[in-house]
Amino acid sequence: MLNENKIEYSKEHEIFLKNVKKRKALIIFTQILILVLFFAQWEITARLKIIDPFLVSQPTRMIKFLIKLYQNGELFRHIFVTCYETIIGFVLGTLIGTIFAVILWWWDFLSKVLEPYLVVLNALPKIALGPIIIFWVGNGRPAIIIIALMISLIVTIISVHAGFKEVDEDKIKLLKTFGATKFQILRYVVLPSSVPTIISALKINVGLSWVGVIVGEFLVAKEGLGFLIVFGGQVAQLDMVMLSIIILSIAAYIMYILVASLENKFLGWKN
Template identity: 70%
Template sequence: MEMAKKSVNVSEANNISKEHEIYLNKVKKTKRKILITRILILVIFIALWQIAANLKWIDPFLTSSPTRVIESFVSLYEGGGLIKHIAVTCYETILGFSLGTILGSLIAVILWWSPFVSKILDPYLVVLNALPKVALAPIIIFWIGNGIPAIIVIALLISVITTIISVLTGFNEIDKEKIMLMNTFRATKIQILRYLIFPYSVPILISALKINVGLSWVGVIMGEFLVAKNGLGFLIVYGGQVAQLDMVMMSIVILSAIAFIMYEVVAIVENKLVKDRS
């Protein structure tokens, strides 16, 4: 009987492992299909863009074309200025993104810590979030001056309010009964924050990071439109002024690629945090 039971358990384990293996293979196949489909869409889009430009379905001067974008890239790269422009924009974006996320999260913690202060500042946060930040850009430039610091501050202002609101909302959505349970065990606010609020708010924090990737790029490019002498935003403005739309399209393509890379880095961080939690 014992031998029979052992053989049944072994067969059940084998069935489970086979089913799990089949499931993992399906997941891998689905991921491959998604990746291949994404690449095909991009390739088809680029091919149609080039064909339309070659056959004059669209005006290459106004819309450029993949070959002209590549030629503009090579020309600027050989001139030695392209890497500097990319580096300046990346530096401004990463710094604005980091400061906005860190400062916004810290302010959200302070507001969660003091509900009284949070209720007082709530309408001001709503107004600041609704206010178009581009309206503040001339004032910031006047206060700080032309240059990288003003651009970073603009990027910071665009992302920090959104971070405060989203992170604070996540903190306040934690189950009140769990907080009451920890209070019954006389947990301090620091312990509640460390062992309950932060772990349960990881998805909210990741969501804020993803939002801030886009907002930081918006702030930096907007600032470079106004005051920069270097950067991809400067190239877009300069290219439009001198009617070099190939340079404009090239800068937009580079911006899209770098923004995608930043988003993927955040996604990798998200996957690592999810694995650590599980």
Template identity: 40%
Template sequence: MHEAVMSDNVFTAQQPPASTRKRQQRAESVQSFAVRAVQIVIAVGFFALWEWGARSGAISTFLFSSPSEVWALALARIKDGTLIYGAYVTGMETLAGFVVGSLLGTALGLGLWYSRFLARVMSVFVLALGSIPVLALGPLVIIWFGTGIESKIALATMSCVIVALLQAYEGAQQVDKDLTRLLTSFGATKRQIFTKVVIPSSSSWVVAAAKLNVGFSLIGAVIGEYISSQHGLGNLILIAGANYNISLVLLGVFSLMILAFALSSFVGVVERKLLGWKLAGR
């Protein structure tokens, strides 16, 4: 009884006072607000300086256009629907490739945990495939899957499957070996250890790979649109560049940035849903 009371007192003593927690939360809120404010100031300052340079003649509008021209073109393209449709096509290709590549790579990476021998055999081939630039595979993928959306999804999948595989496998290898031995001594099967320990412990590695793969899958989709497509932001940028339409090129680039930010935010929401308990612990 005395030991239980002591344990409760020690546990209570380790908890920071409510006033301290409130001060910490208030300081974090102030810092987050300051970070956002500085980011907005930098962005506004950049576009203001760019616009001033274009209007004063310090910057060539033929080479760099201007924010006002890009904005006017964006409104026109949104009104006629071409920009929205292009972003939709590229977004669907990216999202589909991201989901397929992440799930496939994660399943293969975690599956290699079952057999260390198989993992050592496959390591050379995984590294060899990961060293191939996606651009080099583009013509083959177009021949195999055609010029439709399937080839873009395939390139987006190839762009992120290796990263997901390596991260998932590394996360599985980081599982506490003493814990697995303890569970084995209690009669736990390998499948039980895999489902109850390996998968939860590797979740942070899988999410980290997903954050990287958002950009990789977008690159794969755009490369596919560069090689052969009639729609999408990659096709828009390619045609605009061929016609020396700098404003349209920049509009496509900014649209890709916004699309990447939206997809990253989606991954962040998934992370909070899956790893909320870890984030709360931090």
């Protein structure tokens, strides 16, 4: 007897699936190859003095400094501090921003009143508020998290609220015809239809949260990757600076992948 759970494909379909897998593997291989070639030419040109390793460092020198940080017990401490601040700022910015967007959708009058203020706050460089925030909450981790929160908050409110307003009005009218409450409309139509917008806001917030945290660490931190970048620049240790930037890039990419992995789950809710 044939296994009922076994799915049989036609030869054409199997060939198509194989081609898709080969294409994905080729893309990943090419991406890795580009990365390897980039670091290889960086190392070679630095060794041949085509570029000045003092100004741009080189991979082997960064690896030596990485080992030194690890042996001193400072590597994971600095990474943890920056990642912790970024995750807190990211989560708070997303949650608070989405809640505010729901309030603005729920109360259209308030949305109209606050619209010009949101536009001004979105255009305002949040970094300019850094000294004020430090004066208000002190020279420490809370100031860094608040700066990260402010940078992502307004963008989240505006983008998610715009997604709410783009929901098909016919669907909303249909639910109203059947006597649905505003909460039911929000739950069964507005939020599921706005999943792509919310996911896009999450992806944008990943980058904005890292920017906010690094800016905050530039201003007040005594630990973290942002602190290493500033300190390395002050003492002319470009190995420290370049290594911190590379670690930041890796951490930001991992966080982006984790957020993107949520997309399929939420799209299932939408469908």
